[in-house]
Amino acid sequence: MAAPDFIARLAAICGKENVASGIDLSERRGLFHGNAAAFVKPGSTEEVSAVVRLAADLKMPIVPYGGNTGLVGGQTPEGLDNAIVISLARMDKVRALDPDGNTLIIDAGATLATARRAAESVDRLFPLSLASEESCTIGGNLATNAGGLAVLAYGSARDLVLGLEVVLADGRIWNGLRTLRKDNTGYDLKHVFTGSEGTLGIITAAALKLFARPRSVATVLAGVPSPDSALALFRRARTEAGPDVTAAELIPCFGIGLAAKKLGVPLPLKAQHDWYVLLELSSVSASGLDDILFRIVNGARVDGDIADSVTAGSPEAREKLWAYREIMSDAQGLAGASIKHDVAVPVKDVPAFIRAATKAALAAVPGCRPCPFGHLGDGNIHFNVTQPESMDAESFIARWDAMNAAVHEVVKSFNGSIAAEHGIGRLKRDLLPGIKSETELDLMRALKTALDPDNQLNPGVLLHKR
Amino acid sequence: MAAPDFIARLAAICGKENVASGIDLSERRGLFHGNAAAFVKPGSTEEVSAVVRLAADLKMPIVPYGGNTGLVGGQTPEGLDNAIVISLARMDKVRALDPDGNTLIIDAGATLATARRAAESVDRLFPLSLASEESCTIGGNLATNAGGLAVLAYGSARDLVLGLEVVLADGRIWNGLRTLRKDNTGYDLKHVFTGSEGTLGIITAAALKLFARPRSVATVLAGVPSPDSALALFRRARTEAGPDVTAAELIPCFGIGLAAKKLGVPLPLKAQHDWYVLLELSSVSASGLDDILFRIVNGARVDGDIADSVTAGSPEAREKLWAYREIMSDAQGLAGASIKHDVAVPVKDVPAFIRAATKAALAAVPGCRPCPFGHLGDGNIHFNVTQPESMDAESFIARWDAMNAAVHEVVKSFNGSIAAEHGIGRLKRDLLPGIKSETELDLMRALKTALDPDNQLNPGVLLHKR
Numbered sequence: 001m002a003a004p005d006f007i008a009r010l011a012a013i014c015g016k017e018n019v020a021s022g023i024d025l026s027e028r029r030g031l032f033h034g035n036a037a038a039f040v041k042p043g044s045t046e047e048v049s050a051v052v053r054l055a056a057d058l059k060m061p062i063v064p065y066g067g068n069t070g071l072v073g074g075q076t077p078e079g080l081d082n083a084i085v086i087s088l089a090r091m092d093k094v095r096a097l098d099p100d101g102n103t104l105i106i107d108a109g110a111t112l113a114t115a116r117r118a119a120e121s122v123d124r125l126f127p128l129s130l131a132s133e134e135s136c137t138i139g140g141n142l143a144t145n146a147g148g149l150a151v152l153a154y155g156s157a158r159d160l161v162l163g164l165e166v167v168l169a170d171g172r173i174w175n176g177l178r179t180l181r182k183d184n185t186g187y188d189l190k191h192v193f194t195g196s197e198g199t200l201g202i203i204t205a206a207a208l209k210l211f212a213r214p215r216s217v218a219t220v221l222a223g224v225p226s227p228d229s230a231l232a233l234f235r236r237a238r239t240e241a242g243p244d245v246t247a248a249e250l251i252p253c254f255g256i257g258l259a260a261k262k263l264g265v266p267l268p269l270k271a272q273h274d275w276y277v278l279l280e281l282s283s284v285s286a287s288g289l290d291d292i293l294f295r296i297v298n299g300a301r302v303d304g305d306i307a308d309s310v311t312a313g314s315p316e317a318r319e320k321l322w323a324y325r326e327i328m329s330d331a332q333g334l335a336g337a338s339i340k341h342d343v344a345v346p347v348k349d350v351p352a353f354i355r356a357a358t359k360a361a362l363a364a365v366p367g368c369r370p371c372p373f374g375h376l377g378d379g380n381i382h383f384n385v386t387q388p389e390s391m392d393a394e395s396f397i398a399r400w401d402a403m404n405a406a407v408h409e410v411v412k413s414f415n416g417s418i419a420a421e422h423g424i425g426r427l428k429r430d431l432l433p434g435i436k437s438e439t440e441l442d443l444m445r446a447l448k449t450a451l452d453p454d455n456q457l458n459p460g461v462l463l464h465k466r
Numbered sequence: 467m468a469a470p471d472f473i474a475r476l477a478a479i480c481g482k483e484n485v486a487s488g489i490d491l492s493e494r495r496g497l498f499h500g501n502a503a504a505f506v507k508p509g510s511t512e513e514v515s516a517v518v519r520l521a522a523d524l525k526m527p528i529v530p531y532g533g534n535t536g537l538v539g540g541q542t543p544e545g546l547d548n549a550i551v552i553s554l555a556r557m558d559k560v561r562a563l564d565p566d567g568n569t570l571i572i573d574a575g576a577t578l579a580t581a582r583r584a585a586e587s588v589d590r591l592f593p594l595s596l597a598s599e600e601s602c603t604i605g606g607n608l609a610t611n612a613g614g615l616a617v618l619a620y621g622s623a624r625d626l627v628l629g630l631e632v633v634l635a636d637g638r639i640w641n642g643l644r645t646l647r648k649d650n651t652g653y654d655l656k657h658v659f660t661g662s663e664g665t666l667g668i669i670t671a672a673a674l675k676l677f678a679r680p681r682s683v684a685t686v687l688a689g690v691p692s693p694d695s696a697l698a699l700f701r702r703a704r705t706e707a708g709p710d711v712t713a714a715e716l717i718p719c720f721g722i723g724l725a726a727k728k729l730g731v732p733l734p735l736k737a738q739h740d741w742y743v744l745l746e747l748s749s750v751s752a753s754g755l756d757d758i759l760f761r762i763v764n765g766a767r768v769d770g771d772i773a774d775s776v777t778a779g780s781p782e783a784r785e786k787l788w789a790y791r792e793i794m795s796d797a798q799g800l801a802g803a804s805i806k807h808d809v810a811v812p813v814k815d816v817p818a819f820i821r822a823a824t825k826a827a828l829a830a831v832p833g834c835r836p837c838p839f840g841h842l843g844d845g846n847i848h849f850n851v852t853q854p855e856s857m858d859a860e861s862f863i864a865r866w867d868a869m870n871a872a873v874h875e876v877v878k879s880f881n882g883s884i885a886a887e888h889g890i891g892r893l894k895r896d897l898l899p900g901i902k903s904e905t906e907l908d909l910m911r912a913l914k915t916a917l918d919p920d921n922q923l924n925p926g927v928l929l930h931k932r
Contacts, residue, residue, distance in 0.1 A: 010841060014501055028508065043849075044816070069478050074778025089780075091559055092838070098812065100697070100701055100814040101812045101813040102704075102813075103812070123705075132860055134520060144650065144652075145650050147648055148794050148842070151647070151648060152647075158654065161581075168905070168909075172905050173905070174903070174905050174906060174909060175903065175904065175905075178881060178883075178888070179812045179881075180810050180811070180812065180845060180881075180882065181617070181618075181810065181813065181844040181845055181846070181881050182613055182617060182622060182810045182844050182845070182846045182883065182887050183883035183885070183886060183887040184611050184661060184839075184883070184885045184886060184889045184890070185612070185883055185884065185885045185886065185890060185894075185901065185902070186661075186890060186898065186902070186906075186928060186929075187658065187661070187662055187666075187909075187910050187913050188611075188624065188657050188658075188660070188661050189906065189909055189910070190912070191657030191658070191754065192653065192657070192658060194654070195650060195652075195653070195654050196653055197678075202652075203916050211708065211709070212704055212705060212707075212709070214708070225885035227575070231566070235566055238568075238678055239589075239678060240750075240751060241678075241750055241751035242677065242678035242680070242749070242751060243633050243678070243709065243750065243753045244749075244750065245679070279669065281751070283708070283710075283751070284706075284707055284708025284709065284710065285706060285707040285708060285710045285747070285749070285754075287754050287759050288753050288754065289751070326731075330489055330829060343647070344646050344647065344648045344649060346564065346567045346569070346645045347566060347567040347568075347647065348564055348566040348567045354497050362811060377647075378647040379567070379646060379647050379648070380647070380648045388750050393531075398778065415644060415645075415646075416646065417644075417648065417649035417650070418651065419649075419650045419651045420646075420648040420649060420650060422650065424650070424651060426651060428651075432607065432651065432652065435651065436651070436652070437640070437641065438725045439634070439638050439639070439640050440640060440652075442654075443634075443640060443655055443917070444652050444653050444655070446916040446917060447653050447658070447913070447916060448918065450912040450913060450915065450916035451909070451912060457532045463523070464654075
C-alpha cells in the first residue's frame with residue numbers, strides 16, 4: 001500500500017512536528033469515521049504543493065481538512081485507508097486588507113472569525129455569518145459554498161469571492177488572487193473551485209469582498225397565522241425596503257416553544273401563534289428604517305398577515321429576539337431525536353412545500369413532529385422532523401432513509417434542492433443520481449476528469465468513486 | 467468540405483425559411499469579417515440541439531450569434547469557411563415571470579430590452595444596463611458576462627443568473643433552469659457556461675434575478691481636481707451610503723468638452739474642471755438620499771475634493787447629467803480616431819493607473835490625447851486614446867498594437883485586467899498568453915477539452931485553435 005517512508009518524506013516537506021499518523025478524524029456528531037494515514041499541516045502554499053505532488057507520486061488520496069464543522073462528511077476520510085489529510089491550520093494569516101477597494105486577501109486556514117475581525121478592524125463587514133465562525137475556516141467555507149444567516153442580503157460564500165489561490169491535483173499552484181471587480185479574460189475558474197468540496201483543487205488563499213457596515217437596524221418578531229402570511233409579510237417588506245430586508249427567518253410554534261424552554265425565557269409574544277417570522281431591515285445610509293418597519297408591520301396587521309408582534313427597541317432587545325432563532329437547532333434536542341433536511345424551493349413555493357412535506361413526513365412516520373424553520377427569504381427551509389412522543393429515538397432514526405425519501409420527493413416536485421447550503425459530501429452523494437439528469441452528472445464527471453484525472457482529491461466526496 | 471446537402475438537412479430541422487447561406491456577417495464597425503456557410507434560426511431548444519448534432523456529424527463549426535453588438539469579434543465567423551452560424555432570434559419569449567420570487571425565465575434570443583420590460587411589467591428591475599439593450603440578446607449578454615452601467619450596484623451579467631439551459635457540443639440539452647436562491651448540489655455549471663463566449667455550449671434560456679425598483683434617486687455631477695479626489699469622493703460616498711452608491715463614473719475634462727459639443731449644450735459647471743464625477747445614490751426604501759448626498763458633497767467640498775457641483779433637482783435634470791456620460795463613446799469621434807482599452811485595476815489604484823497609462827500612451831505616440839473615462843467604482847476605466855491633432859487618423863491607427871502594448875503593460879503592473887467587460891473574443895485572444903500564467907491557460911484548455919473535445923463551438927474565439 002503506502003510507501004514505508006511516506007511519513008519521513010512528508011516530514012521533510014512540512015517539518016516533523018507538523019506530520020502525525022494514525023489519527024482518528026471522526027467528525028463531532030459521530031456520523032462519519034475515518035483515519036488518516038498521515039495528518040499534515042503545511043505552512044505555506046509551496047508546502048501544500050509539495051505534499052500534493054508527493055501524494056500523487058505515492059498514489060495516496062488527499063483529503064483537505066478545515067475546521068471539521070462540515071455536516072455532510074466531506075472532511076472525513078471515511079472508507080479511505082491511505083489518505084493524506086491536509087490541514088491548513090498553520091496558514092491562517094491576513095495577507096492584505098484594502099478598505100478603499102473593499103477587499104481582503106486571506107489564507108484559507110484562517111477562521112471565518114479571523115476574516116470578520118480583520119474586516120471590522122478597518123470598519124468593514126465580511127458578511128458570511130455562521131454559528132461555527134470561531135472554528136470553521138475560509139477554505140472550508142469556500143470549498144462548500146457556505147450559506148448561513150446573511151445570504152438574503154449578501155449571497156452565499158461564492159458570491160463573496162473575487163479570486164483564489166488553488167493547489168491543483170498535480171501539485172501546480174494556480175494564482176488567481178485577483179481583487180478586480182470586473183475581469184472578463186476567459187473562463188471563470190474561481191467559480192469552478194468554489195463549492196467543489198475539495199474534489200477539484202485545494203484552496204490555499206482567497207481574495208474576498210468586504211462591505212460597508214450597516215449603521216441602522218430595525219428588527220421585529222411577528223406572530224403570523226400561516227406560512228402564506230409569512231410569505232406575504234416578506235413580500236411586503238421587499239416591496240417597501242428592497243435589499244434593505246436583510247433577514248426573514250421562519251419559526252414554527254413547536255420550534256419557538258422549544259427555543260424558549262432551552263433559553264429559559266417566556267414565549268416572545270403574549271399569545272401563542274402558529275408561526276413566527278423574524279424580520280430585519282438594515283442599511284448603511286437609511287435613517288428611517290424604524291418608520292419603514294412600522295409601515296410594513298402595520299400594513300401586514302391590517303391585512304391579517306400579522307396577529308401580534310414585538311419590535312426591538314435596543315441592541316439588547318434585538319439580541320433577545322435573535323436568540324430564539326439562533327438556538328433552534330440545539331433546542332430541538334429537548335424533544336428527542338430528529339431527522340434533518342437542508343432543502344430549498346423557489347421562495348413563492350415555501351408555503352405549499354411546507355404543507356406537502358408535512359403531510360409526507362406524517363405519512364412516513366405517523367405522529368412525527370415536523371419543525372420546519374429557517375431562511376424563508378432564500379426559500380431555504382431546514383425541514384427537521386422530531387420523533388413522535390410515543391416512539392423511542394432509535395426506532396425513529398431507523399426510519400431516516402424512508403423519511404429522507406418522502407421529504408426529498410416533495411422537494412423534487414417543486415424543482416427544489418436537497419442540499420441548499422450544507423453541500424453533498426459523503427452524506428448525500430448517493431442521492432445525486434436521483435435528482436440530477438444524466439447529462440448534468442456527465443458534465444460534473446467531465447470537470448472532475450479534466451481537473452483531477454487520477455481521482456486524487458477527496459475521492460468518494462460529491463461524486464462516486466470510479 | 468461541407469456535405470452538399472447540408473442546407474437541405476438544416477432546412478429539414480428549422481424550416482426552409484429559417485436557413486440562409488453565403489451571408490456576409492461582418493460586424494458593424496467593420497473590424498471583423500466572415501461568411502456563414504449557413505445562417506440558421508432554430509425555433510426551439512430541440513431544434514438548436516438537432517442543428518448542433520448535425521454540425522458535429524458534418525464536422526462544421528458552430529458560431530452562436532446574438533445581437534451582433536459584441537466588440538471583440540466573438541460573433542463573427544472570421545477565418546472559418548464552413549461555419550454554421552446559429553441565431554436564436556426566433557427564441558425571444560418570456561417563459562416565466564415570478565415577482566414574488568424575483569425571477570424571470572427567458573429565451574436566450576430575447577433582447578435585453580425585452581427582459582427589462584418584462585421585469586417592469588411586474589414592478590421589478592432587471593438591472594443589466596447597456597446602451598445596446600434593444601439589439602443585444604440575453605444569450606449574448608450571458609455568453610460574454612456583460613458589464614455596463616449597473617455593475618457597481620448589481621454585479622455583472624453572471625451575478626444575475628440563477629440557472630441556464632444549454633445545448634452542449636454534442637447536441638445534448640442541459641436543463642439547469644433553476645430559480646433557487648440556494649443550491650449546493652455539486653459543481654456550479656452555470657458559472658462555467660456564463661462568460662465562456664459560446665465556446666463551451668450554446669445558452670438557449672436563462673433564469674434571471676429580478677430586484678425591487680429603486681424609488682428614490684439622488685444624482686450629482688461634480689468637478690474635481692484629480693483622479694485622487696474622484697476616488698476620495700467615491701470612498702466618502704461608500705462610507706456614507708454603502709450599497710446605495712449605485713454609480714460613480716469618471717469623465718476627464720477633454721471628454722466632457724467633446725460630450726457637450728456632441729450634445730450641443732454648455733459645459734455642466736461654470737468653470738472648466740480637470741475631472742468630473744457623476745455620482746448617484748438610489749434606494750428602494752431610503753427617503754433621505756438628498757440629505758445624504760448633500761452631506762457627501764459638502765464634506766468633499768470642505769476637504770477640497772470637489773471644486774464645484776450640480777445636483778439633479780428633477781428626473782429631467784438627472785437625464786441631462788447622465789447624457790454627458792452616455793454620449794462619451796460617440797463624442798470621442800469628434801476629435802478623430804481613437805485606440806481603445808477596456809481595462810480594470812483594483813479600485814484604489816485607479817488614480818495611479820491613469821497617471822502611469824497616460825505617461826505610457828504619450829511615450830508611445832507623442833501628442834496623443836488620452837480620454838480615460840468610465841466606471842470608477844468598479845475600477846473599470848475605458849482608457850481610450852484620441853489621435854494627436856497633428857496626425858492623420860490612419861497613421862495613428864497604425865500604432866494600435868504599440869499603443870495596446872504600452873497601456874496593457876501598465877495594466878499588468880497593477881495586476882489588472884485587459885478585458886474588463888467586453889471579453890476576449892478574437893480581438894484579444896492572442897494577448898491572453900501574455901497575461902495568464904501557463905497554469906491558468908492549461909486549466910482553461912482542460913475545460914474546453916472536457917466540454918468540447920472536437921473544438922466544434924466557436925473555434926478561434928477566446929482560446930487558440932489547436
